[in-house]
Amino acid sequence: MHGNLIIRKASESDLPALIAMFAADDIGGHGDTTDPAAFPDYARAFAAIAASPDQALYVAEKTGEVVGTFQISIATTLTGRGASFMIIEAVQTRGDMRGQGIGGQMIEFCIAEAKGRGLARVQLISNAKRKDAHRFYERLGFEQSHLGFKMALK
Numbered sequence: 001m002h003g004n005l006i007i008r009k010a011s012e013s014d015l016p017a018l019i020a021m022f023a024a025d026d027i028g029g030h031g032d033t034t035d036p037a038a039f040p041d042y043a044r045a046f047a048a049i050a051a052s053p054d055q056a057l058y059v060a061e062k063t064g065e066v067v068g069t070f071q072i073s074i075a076t077t078l079t080g081r082g083a084s085f086m087i088i089e090a091v092q093t094r095g096d097m098r099g100q101g102i103g104g105q106m107i108e109f110c111i112a113e114a115k116g117r118g119l120a121r122v123q124l125i126s127n128a129k130r131k132d133a134h135r136f137y138e139r140l141g142f143e144q145s146h147l148g149f150k151m152a153l154k
Contacts (some may be wrong), residue, residue, distance in 0.1 A: 005102060007109045010057040010069065012050075015042055017066035018059070021092050027129050058109070060093075060102050068093040068102045072110060074119070083120035086110060091124070091133075107140050 010018065019042055022032035049055045049071065060068030070091045076084040088110050093102045114122045125148050126133045134144070 004062060005067075005105050006061040007058055007106060008061065010046070010059045012043070012046055014059050014066055015039070015046060018042075018069050021066070021069065021094050022090075024095055025092065027127060057090075058106070060106055062097070062102070066094070067097040068106055070106050070110065072113070074117070080120060084117075085120050086114040086117075086122045088122060088124040103136060104140060107137075 019032065019039070020034055022030065023034045025032065046057065049057050054074045055071065057071045058069065059066045068091075071089045073087045073089065074084060075087060076082060088107070091103065091106060093106075111122055124137070124142070126137060138144070
């Protein structure tokens with residue numbers, strides 16, 4: 001718990017709130033939708049994340065409402081002498097709750113979790129269009145170090 005914000009692992013009952021948050025994101029371009037026909041896709045993804053020992057989906061809750069979310073994955077690579085690290089993904093604060101420190105508390109939670117696990121680093125990617133998010137991550141101590149590439153397969 002961080003002040004009046006609770007950060008906890010997401011449950012399947014959180015899916016409607018999470019889907020609504022992602023669907024309201026007009027920058028992400030992930031094709032998220034609140035159309036009930038898409039719910040099985042989200043439920044399948046949630047089950048896969050929940051079953052993985054190397055992934056976790058979290059929510060930030062304030063006064064009983066989901067106001068933010070993020071996902072972490074733990075990866076190990078041969079570079080860095082076999083270093084393990086945390087990848088932070090899908091960081092989202094509900095639109096009407098931005099600017100209240102929720103995102104900062106979620107990232108602080110990730111950093112503390114990574115330190116507690118003895119990981120070498122935390123890293124994340126951010127959509128190139130999210131200039132405000134980039135400034136936010138830099139204020140938290142992140143440095144832009146790599147250029148990312150993606151290839152859509154569907």
